[in-house]
Amino acid sequence: MLPPRNLGNELEYCRAMEPTLNVVGLGEVLWDLLPGGKQLGGAPTNFAYMCSLLGHRAAVASRVGRDPLGDELTARLKQLGLATDYLQIDERQPTGTVQVEVDATGSPRFTIIEPVAWDFLDWTPGWAELAGRTDVVCFGSLAQRSATSGATIRRFVQAVSAGALKVFDVNLRQAYFTADVLADSLRLADLVKLSHEELPVVTKTWPPYVAGELQMPPPRGGPELMKLKVPTIVPVFRWTAASRPR
Numbered sequence: 001m002l003p004p005r006n007l008g009n010e011l012e013y014c015r016a017m018e019p020t021l022n023v024v025g026l027g028e029v030l031w032d033l034l035p036g037g038k039q040l041g042g043a044p045t046n047f048a049y050m051c052s053l054l055g056h057r058a059a060v061a062s063r064v065g066r067d068p069l070g071d072e073l074t075a076r077l078k079q080l081g082l083a084t085d086y087l088q089i090d091e092r093q094p095t096g097t098v099q100v101e102v103d104a105t106g107s108p109r110f111t112i113i114e115p116v117a118w119d120f121l122d123w124t125p126g127w128a129e130l131a132g133r134t135d136v137v138c139f140g141s142l143a144q145r146s147a148t149s150g151a152t153i154r155r156f157v158q159a160v161s162a163g164a165l166k167v168f169d170v171n172l173r174q175a176y177f178t179a180d181v182l183a184d185s186l187r188l189a190d191l192v193k194l195s196h197e198e199l200p201v202v203t204k205t206w207p208p209y210v211a212g213e214l215q216m217p218p219p220r221g222g223p224e225l226m227k228l229k230v231p232t233i234v235p236v237f238r239w240t241a242a243s244r245p246r
Helices: 010-016 043-053 068-079 125-132 147-159 179-188 199-205 223-228
Strands: 022-026 030-034 037-041 057-065 087-090 096-102 108-112 136-140 165-169 191-193 236-238
Touching: 022 043, 022 147, 030 068, 037 043, 037 068, 043 057, 043 136, 043 165, 057 068, 057 125, 068 087, 125 147, 136 147, 147 179, 165 179
Parallel strands: 022 057, 022 136, 030 096, 057 087, 136 165, 165 191
Antiparallel strands: 030 037, 096 108, 191 236
């Protein structure tokens, strides 16, 4: 049985749960192509990995190309202990990549390649079965940049049981989001994770949904950490029964 949903962030929530829950990272999985080499990435994938470190069964539900990068990515997920049974293979589109360039000031610039395999997530009987036994699912806005993947992601989230925890990672990147996608995702989510930089965008996009209806817990460590802008400090909102947007 899931514990009460009153914890400050999704990792604390996972830590408090029994170590046998089924966690799904739903959406993009990709390679970040950094100046120093490539690194596995994708917000839902990172979520699944962190939950696996806490002892939970974690799977990545995404799509890669039938190419060397896809083979390497699949092998890496297995090496990390993540289930790849629900990793779809695309015969036409390449595995997702993000080009990362660093300027003279040390600031990164990201180019998210499109279209790629995870822009074509397909609703399958296997994914329907996975949704039916999912206890926690994390999904984001980036993988919903295409209509195909957006529809599949929302269908998956709607198919999980009523007791499952649905975590929405806002994760705004470039112009890869719309007000409709964000509003639909907010309606589906139990927890909403976003950065302090993303918060003004959210409140400006849907003031009827957000203003006065969400609670943001203070970051661990107090205001000093806020001033330092520690990257891991993010607000996590939890809908109440009365405040959930309709």
